[in-house]
Amino acid sequence: MSPTKIRNNVIKLSELSTKQPNYYFIQGYLMGLGALPQLLPPSEWQPDLFGDINLQKESELKYLESLMALYNQSMDKVIQNELKMPAKCSLSKQDYRDSLKPNMPLPSYCKGVLQALKNIDKRMLDAGQKQSLNNLSSVLKAFSSEKAAAKEFGEFAQYNAQEYKRNYVYFMADAIFELRFSNDLTLSDDDEAEFNSTFLDEEPNEFDELLELVLANTELKALEPIQMLLDIMESGLITKQFIKDNTGHFWGLHETRPYMMLRAHRAKIHALHGYTQKAQSELEELLKLNPNDNQANRFLLMNCLIIEKQWDKLDALLADFDFQELHATASRALSAFVMHGDSKPANEYKKMLQQQNKHFTKILTGQEKLKEQQPPYFSPGSKEEVAVYLDSLGKQAWISVPASLFWLRKK
The missing domain is CATH 1.25.40 (Serine Threonine Protein Phosphatase 5, Tetratricopeptide repeat)
Incomplete structure (x- = not known):
């Protein structure tokens, strides 16, 4: 199935749901699922992401198939350490605030990841895992809105925003490793x-x-x-x-x-x-x-x-x-x-x-x-x-x- 077909079908699926998340929120959410320490089945994450989905025709089942194809692609990216945000989630080099308007790709994607991370039970994490999760969450929250960015980036906002965006993949990689794989590498x-x-x-x-x-x-x-x-x-x-x-x-x-x-x-x-x-x-x-x-x-x-x-x-x-x-x-x-x-x-x-x-x-x-x-x-x-x-x-x-x-x- 082509990327364009997957995208179009997932957007149509969202339009049939009660929450109607945009496509970048969905992409972010699915990548966020890849960071969870435990596997979350579709029966749990689909309602969290979409709410109720009103499928009225058998032909609309292909929309769910496209969603699962996008989910599998996201999990593959996590395993292969391909953690960059989609190209559309760019940050303006002139004024970072131009990229953080409501429903724009960058804040939508970050909100999606944050929503997925809410499925983590922090009580089950060790100190290193909590620190990595907090570091990643801080970056994501900073790009979730103009107000959050202004609070986080301070006096040198444009420069700090560019640095946060550039370093995002490292925060994401560190969180994924700590949350998913660090326990596999601990000593006997x-x-x-x-x-x-x-x-x-x-x-x-x-x-x-x-x-x-x-x-x-x-x-x-x-x-x-x-x-x-x-x-x-x-x-x-x-x-x-x-x-x-x-x-x-x-x-x-x-x-x-x-x-x-x-x-x-x-x-x-x-x-x-x-x-x-x-x-x-x-x-x-x-x-x-x-x-x-x-x-x-x-x-x-x-x-x-x-x-x-x-x-x-x-x-x-x-x-x-x-x-x-x-x-x-x-x-x-x-x-x-x-x-x-x-x-x-x-x-x-x-x-x-x-x-x-x-x-x-x-x-x-x-x-x-x-x-x-x-x-x-x-x-x-x-x-x-x-x-x-x-x-x-x-x-x-x-x-x-x-x-x-x-x-x-x-x-």
């Missing part, structure tokens, strides 16, 4: 007992306390206890075979997160002390383990690649994470400056940097100062966002490209 009782005896011994908090101490230290001397902890982990649960079997969704396993955190911290220490090649190799390995990059290891990796002048690898990384994040825009600006000099392509990225964060140029060129103590969070466009950029070797990356800071300051 025997493995959990081995893990606990290896790391916790008689004192329940000993490992956590040691981990916290190590992660707070960025001196080279911290590399020794990091290696010691990694050796213990790799001789127990996290074997070479375990890594091979779970590459691609490593961060989804809560038991492996200390391991990922330690390796990312080791990369940071190497980078801060000038060993950028070692840091680069480690970060590239971490991205293989966790391609969604929940740890944001790509930020430090971008600047390591710039310092090492590995422009082809940088371009490939930027293609994999095609976001308008400050780190990515700065990296593209430097790459364009190296390739083309003080040119139109480079200056377009420089202009984009100024639009994304008015403090960026002034802080990097010494015209503005940062507070010594930075809060553990930031909002896009703030000084704190620039501080996060600098903390991942941002200034060193610009210094490594001759004349780039003079070009950045040039009007």
Whole structure:
């Protein structure tokens, strides 16, 4: 059955129902069903979506067949990790509010997903599952109406809206993994007992306390206890075979997160002390383990690649994470400056940097100062966002490209 035929039949089915949802709401709802931890039979979700359906002719049964075909397509997309919204659910680049009028595709789709997610019994979720569900719901609610968007996006609304929309697939993927598949990857009782005896011994908090101490230290001397902890982990649960079997969704396993955190911290220490090649190799390995990059290891990796002048690898990384994040825009600006000099392509990225964060140029060129103590969070466009950029070797990356800071300051 062709996509056009399915669409037309599903729309006709909706017109025969009491709720009469539009087609984008239906698409969103069916994709939302794919995130549920339990399978919901059609006898339950069809009334939730349509209300009562008044089929009067036998020929109208084909409308139900088309609905089930669309449902099966949605489930296939979930399994294949094809989570992008329909093309019509776009966000205006001029004014995001133009895309959030009532009954437009984007808010309709998001409301559909939210409606499906109401079928989840939150009392049955663990902390990680609740967090992933809340993160996804926040994004969906932000795009459900102009009022909700204004409340969520704040001062830098247009930029924040674009970032939320661009990152939607990652929130959706994380929620689907946590809600549907994370329990399948948890340790068996025997493995959990081995893990606990290896790391916790008689004192329940000993490992956590040691981990916290190590992660707070960025001196080279911290590399020794990091290696010691990694050796213990790799001789127990996290074997070479375990890594091979779970590459691609490593961060989804809560038991492996200390391991990922330690390796990312080791990369940071190497980078801060000038060993950028070692840091680069480690970060590239971490991205293989966790391609969604929940740890944001790509930020430090971008600047390591710039310092090492590995422009082809940088371009490939930027293609994999095609976001308008400050780190990515700065990296593209430097790459364009190296390739083309003080040119139109480079200056377009420089202009984009100024639009994304008015403090960026002034802080990097010494015209503005940062507070010594930075809060553990930031909002896009703030000084704190620039501080996060600098903390991942941002200034060193610009210094490594001759004349780039003079070009950045040039009007």
